[in-house]
Amino acid sequence: MNIKPLAAVLCLALLAGCAHQAPRNPLATWVPSPNHDERRPVIIVLHYTEQDSVEQSLLTLRTRNSGGPVSSHYLVGDDGGIYQLVADGHRAWHAGGGSWGTITDLNSASIGIEIDNDGVEDFSEAQVDALLRLLDDLTTRLRIPRSQVIGHSDLAPSRKIDPGTRFPWRRLAEAGFGIWPADDAPAAPEGFDPLQALRLLGYPLDQPEATIRAFRMRFRGDAGSVLDAEDHRILHALTRPDGAGLLKPTSLQ
Ligand SMILES: [Zn+2]
Known part of the structure; x- marks a missing residue:
């Protein structure tokens, strides 16, 4: 092999290596720092799948379905099984348009958890227990404030109704996740907005x-x-x- 083809092979190998690195801004001089880590989500969004089985949802969340590709970081089955589909540091496609406070790109800022539920049935004990274990893990490991657990319908009220009226928000709050009013909280004062x-x-x-x-x-x-x-x-x-x-x-x- 003469030197020219060898150089071409080396070049290709280098390019292939580069393909796995994060894109760099050509406007700037690259002066890398080791002082960084993965992006951290700051909020957790809960959904129900509105489907009949965890197998059906695993397929929907991993393929190009008819309404466009969707995903979530986790799926909790009604037997308490927990599946992870997207790494915590990556951006899953579960929230769509909407906002919560000043956050307008919820997919960038959140962990999405789909819960296997058809929208009509109750959430099973095993499923809620598994969800609480997962919330404990995520809020501890990713340092997400425990109060920052919301429903899809909270951030997109005009489009979404999940996780629905049967979702046990009070039970979550008793376990320390999300928010719920105290039973003995007094009436709102005059002029309350x-x-x-x-x-x-x-x-x-x-x-x-x-x-x-x-x-x-x-x-x-x-x-x-x-x-x-x-x-x-x-x-x-x-x-x-x-x-x-x-x-x-x-x-x-
Ligand atoms: Zn949803």
Whole structure:
């Protein structure tokens, strides 16, 4: 072999090696630093699959399905089996359009957990136990605040209803995940602004009726579109600056 083909082979080998490195910005001079790690998600989004079996969902979440490719980091089966489909440091495609607080690209900022449930049945004990174990692992290992667990319908109220009215949010809060109002939290004071409280929690308010329905699905178990005095009490409890209106985890009481 003369020198020219050898150089070409070397060049190709180098290019192949480069293909596995993160793209660098050609505008800048590359001066690499070892002081970095993977991107960290800051919030966890819960979904139900609205499908009949974990096998069906494993297929949907790993293929180019009819509505476009979707995925999640995890899938929790109704027998308590936990499947991981996307690494924690990578961006799964589960949230779609929506917002929560100032976060407008939820897929970049979150871990997505699909829960095997058809949208009608109850969530099984084994499944909720497995979810709680997974939430404990994720919030501890990735240092995600335990309160930062929301539903898909919270961030996309006009498009989504999962994880639905049967999802046991109170039980999650008793275990220390997400938020729930304390039973003895007092009524909201005169002049309380419920929409401002919804915004403070993180809900998008571009379509307020849809947001109210999403709030009521999560905290009242129905999808009513008018806020009543109990909703005001709940919203006041959830947004008190001192945190005194929140249900305390059972183990801490
Ligand atoms: Zn969803």
